[in-house]
Amino acid sequence: MAGVGLGTVQERAPGLVSLYKSAGVSLRKHGLAGQRAAVYLVVDYSGSMRDYYRDGSVQALADRVLGLSANLDDDGVVPVVFFSTDVDAVEDIALDNHRGRIDEIVSRLGRMGRTSYHLAMDEVLDHYLDSGADAPALVVFQTDGGPISRHAAERYLCKAARLPLFWQFVGFGDKRSNQFDFLRRLDGLAVPRHRVVDNAGFFHAGPDPRRVPDAELYDRLLGEFPQWLAAARARGIVRG
Structure with missing residues (x-):
């Protein structure tokens, strides 16, 4: 078994049991049962x-x-990168401390800035490489708008395509907004002209993301991950 197991979740984070089960259903649906992956x-x-x-x-x-x-x-832990103009914090959220954890972290942060995707991406790359992980990584990257430097964000995504990380972008906000045109463009960057494999996906969670059903959210988070795994294994980016 790749994960921590239902019994551990029931003991350490009973409030997450339904989410754990729903995620498991989606993983099986997408042919990912037993898959190991670091999650950011x-x-x-x-x-x-x-x-x-x-x-x-x-x-x-x-x-x-x-x-x-x-x-x-x-390990029951997810590294969380908070970003705006710079990287504001890198913290962990874990089964043992998830309740109210975001508010607790934010209470220690300073002024909210602008939106620099590439700095957050660089932080994830450093964290993953420094960890010595041998499993691929799924990076859930949430934002409510486009970056202040589109060129830098695109460059980082294309460079990162040679590493075993898949970037699943999630948009919060008005679905009619043009703020997400850039993310749709990133999602469709040509292979191999711009990147060696398609290493990113995007979906829009709407103006009230809490209303997206758990099953739908997990299906969207995992929708392109299996195809990336297959392509990355074929290119020797992911081993095993």
């Missing part, structure tokens, strides 16, 4: 995100990602 969460801390922290949307996403991670990794 990147969350936007720019000024326009204020209401999503206040209404619990970011905490809800963190809990759902932790429920998914508990199926894929056996």
Whole structure:
């Protein structure tokens, strides 16, 4: 078994049991039962995100990602990168401390800034490489808008395509907004012209992400991951 096991979740985080089970159903549906993967969460801390922290949307996403991670990794911990103009914090959320954890971290952070994707991406790359992990990584990257440097974000994504990390971007906000046109473009960058494999996906969770059903959220988070795994294994990026 790749994850921590249902018994451990029941003991350490009973509030996540339903999320853990729902994530497991989605993993099996996508042919990922028994798959090992490190899971990261990147969350936007720019000024326009204020209401999503206040209404619990970011905490809800963190809990759902932790429920998914508990199926894929056996440490019960998700590294969380908070970013705005710079990287604001790198913290862990774990089965033992998930309740109210986002609010607790944010209470120690400073002013909310702008949106620099590439700095958060660089932080994830460093963390993954420094960890010495041999499993692939699924990076859930949440934002409510486009980056201040599109060129830098695209360059980092294309460079990262040679590493065993898949970037699943999640948009919070109005589905009619053009703020997410760049992420749709990233999702469709040509292979192999721009990157060696398709290492990113994007889906829009809407203006109230908490209303997206758990099963749908997990299906969207995992929708492109199996295809990336197959392509990355074929290129020798992911081993095993």
